[in-house]
Amino acid sequence: MTNVVMPDEGASIPAKEEQTKMLDRAFREWGSELSGRVAVVTGGARGLGRTIAECLMRSGAKVVAVDKSWEGADAFRQELEAKNGLAVTVDITDDAALDTAYELVMAQFGTVDILxxxxxxVSETLFYPTGHRNTLDTTDEDWQKMFDVNLFGALKVIRRFIAPMRANGRGSILNVVSSGVLSVSSGGAFYGLRPWTVEMPYQATKAALTALTFYLAEEVRTEGIAVNALMPGHTRTSWFDDTARAFNDIDVVYFMRPAVAEHVLPCTLFLASQNAAGATGRLYYVPEWNYDYGYGDYSAWLDHELPADMEEGYARLEAAMPTYERSGVPHLPFDAQGALYAAAMANMGSREGWAGGSAQ
Ligand SMILES: NC(=O)c1ccc[n+]([C@@H]2O[C@H](COP(=O)([O-])OP(=O)(O)OC[C@H]3O[C@@H](n4cnc5c(N)ncnc54)[C@H](O)[C@@H]3O)[C@@H](O)[C@H]2O)c1
Structure with a gap:
């Protein structure tokens, strides 16, 4: 078995303190821009949305967190409301509920600056807990359900909350998408960045939202509004532990160690503070953005505080992974990640890999 040296990991395990220091710097850099602004965050009760809502609150923004369910998030809801924020229960596919929420926000705060x-x-919540069905094994209803939330829901939210931004002549809209929408070229024709992750209809919805981002940005540029999209890395959010454990039960490690949700925050603070005079019509992959802006490479944000049963699997996987070195990139190229993952699973004696990352 080959020893593991992840090229961007360095000799020591990245410490929580390093992440805290980077976050403190991001707040110093952009936090003051956001103080007093009104920010609406959808899916704000848990996962990445909650981490973003907390971050905007820390910047002094007035935060409206919208979610279809607040189950298990009572403490956060109370904290939000104690800090002059608002927690709203709304299914973003519901026009009438969105109208009511919009009126509530305008009555309470009078405007919206950030959306x-x-x-x-995601695939794991549509096909809970393991996700990942081949395209021909999905139904039209699966596609309808996902497009209703991820594309039409987002559009319904934009249609309403952009109105005060247009009136003010400034604002920032940030759409959360996924790197699975990307295509790349190694000199010739383009091909999918990582179709082996098996994620239809999810990635189709995110590709549509990405296209909407580019076109809307151009259309509202002269009205002062920035519209950007952000692609997080592989992140431990509300569904992650259930998914990882479901795979553990069949002796498969659920892909690589995830990042902590906080890895999206420096880029989110930067983009939330933009208007059309700054960055607009951009699509950023968070790990690349972090690297370029001095917020660490991918390994700096990995989650080293997993529960013991999950830690055991990721530690074994990392110990079984062959060495691959490459300079000038903040994380391994995706095909290399897939190949190394499959090799590590094979080294561990497993014939199965996660989703398309077969070890055979
Ligand atoms: N976690 C990752 O690795 C990852 C990677 C790339 C992109 N993303 C994107 O990040 C965003 C957040 O994902 P997450 O991993 O935190 O997921 P999550 O499931 O933890 O959080 C999603 C939140 O959205 C809410 N929600 C879902 N449908 C809704 C609806 N109809 N109306 C209102 N609220 C609704 C859920 O209740 C939940 O609180 C998503 O846009 C996802 O596509 C996540």
């Missing part, structure tokens, strides 16, 4: 379109179904 984070984060609410979504």
């Amino acid at each position: 984070i379109n984060n609410a979504a179904l």
